[in-house]
Amino acid sequence: MEYETKSGRAGPGNPTSPRQSVRKNLDFEPLSTTALILEDRPANLPAKPAEEAQKHRQQYEEMVAQAKKRELKEAQKRKKQLEDRCKLEESIGSAAQTWNQEILPNWSTMCTSRRVRDLWWQGIPPSVRGRVWSLAVGNELNITHELYNICLSRAKEKWKTTAAPTTDTETEDIGSSDRESSLELIKLDISRTFPQLCIFQQGGPYHDVLHSILGAYTCYRPDVGYVQGMSFIAAVLILNLDTADAFIAFANLLNKPCQMAFFRVDHSLMLTYFAAFEVFFEENLPKLFAHFKTNNLTPDIYLIDWIFTLYSKSLPLDLACRVWDVFCRDSEEFLFRTALGLLRLYQDVLTCMDFIHMAQFLTRLPDLIPAEQLFQHIAAIHMTSRNRKWAQVLQALTEQKRSGARQPGAEALS
């Protein structure tokens, strides 16, 4: 299970192995005291005076007592960790059952209920995650498996025709050279998608699937084509859904207004999104907002990566999936709320940093991010500003822009 490998890899150095093997059935025989043996002074040296011997014995006993205490504490901590993990697994198991038996069969009536929404917030169990995402994202585009296969075979045809003359560098027709480079680029980027997982790289089990989905998409939406960042979204979907269903979810996800704005690199609309984000940033975290302003740290510096890849590149994968869970429930608003949650979580650290350190920190978040804490911080972010919700703020800013009015944020970026 992903959770385990991740926490195992990242966990603090475990005790040395010989000790560990004994530790299994000991609860408090304080092993570390075996090194603490009180020995008499060697025979070739004069014996200790009684007072000193007494003092040493006393010190020795104190050391042993302390070691015992420490061991006991550690044993309790381990026990608690084990219990927590069991509890977590149990709750995932029972949640999976609830999703499978109660919620999924009655999706349309239950998906908006309070209980389901709460359960949803806690994270969808991995075994039903893909199905819930599919249902939540929907299929407005009415893409069928057949359509996917048609797009895929078109893509394959193109690969065949462009694969032959790759050596020739003079392409007369700009259009075809662009398309060619887009296909080339997909190849280049697949190996750079989650390289640490080693499953999308050449020869890896998901290499061809990722290639297929991205290729099919460029045939489905030639006007959008392949844009960097897409490979991460497709990869996360592949990990949770069968290929054709992953494609359907992928195309529908990218068709959402925020994703379309970003993947078409509609710069002016992106700036509107950033401006809306800044409204809620200032509202929720005024001090940090002022600090960012003083340092000229604009949202495009960190938000672009977060929004383009839906956090899959910047957060640990299991945590990114939890963000996706609620993103599927709450739409684009949740992406920006997550950003604010992250900023809130690291507010104290960021306030002490200068521009370059903040920029580096935000574009390369810590490897270990406490999931529960992050979600608490996200929950503490209010997505209302002067009684207006996200969509209203965005709408107002869009209209403002349309009527040519200047707005904060825009001048800094344009």
Add this chain to the structure above:
Amino acid sequence: MAYAYLFKYIIIGDTGVGKSCLLLQFTDKRFQPVHDLTIGVEFGARMITIDGKQIKLQIWDTAGQESFRSITRSYYRGAAGALLVYDITRRDTFNHLTTWLEDARQHSNSNMVIMLIGNKSDLESRREVKKEEGEAFAREHGLIFMETSAKTASNVEEAFINTAKEIYEKIQEGVFDINNEANGIKIGPQHPTTSSILTSGQGGQQAGGGCC
């Protein structure tokens, strides 16, 4: 840490030419054969010494895909130096240099020093662009030129440091107005104890917002 000057650099060039790998080699002295894709912009920083002066380099490493050009453009502002990178094993990355250069000239300060870099010089057997071609392009457009290998670290230090030397010389000659931060140069805090470093960082996004 105290520094005499701070220079903002931007690394540009087609996707996959090794921009992030050059940066990683320069800042961390290591090479990652499969680097993560850069979306938007990433950052690096390192202190160097020129003429006995501590100079802090603040480096903006940008995404290379054509579609992102409109985003990258806003990152030029306030850059004192640019590393324009192509891949010697991919002719098309060399062919695109003209458009990169146009973009750079148009969106940056006219004194910005541009270093042309032909990267992946370790892959001699797959070379598609001759060294002479790179030199000729640089000469024609008034750029400094070097071939580097982020993998073997060959010329990587030199590329970053020579760019800084050129900027430093321009400062000495009075070409750069160092009091105008839009030039991508910032004078270090005179009294490090007041920790003005913490408040002096600049995103280089606003008009007049320079480099730091």
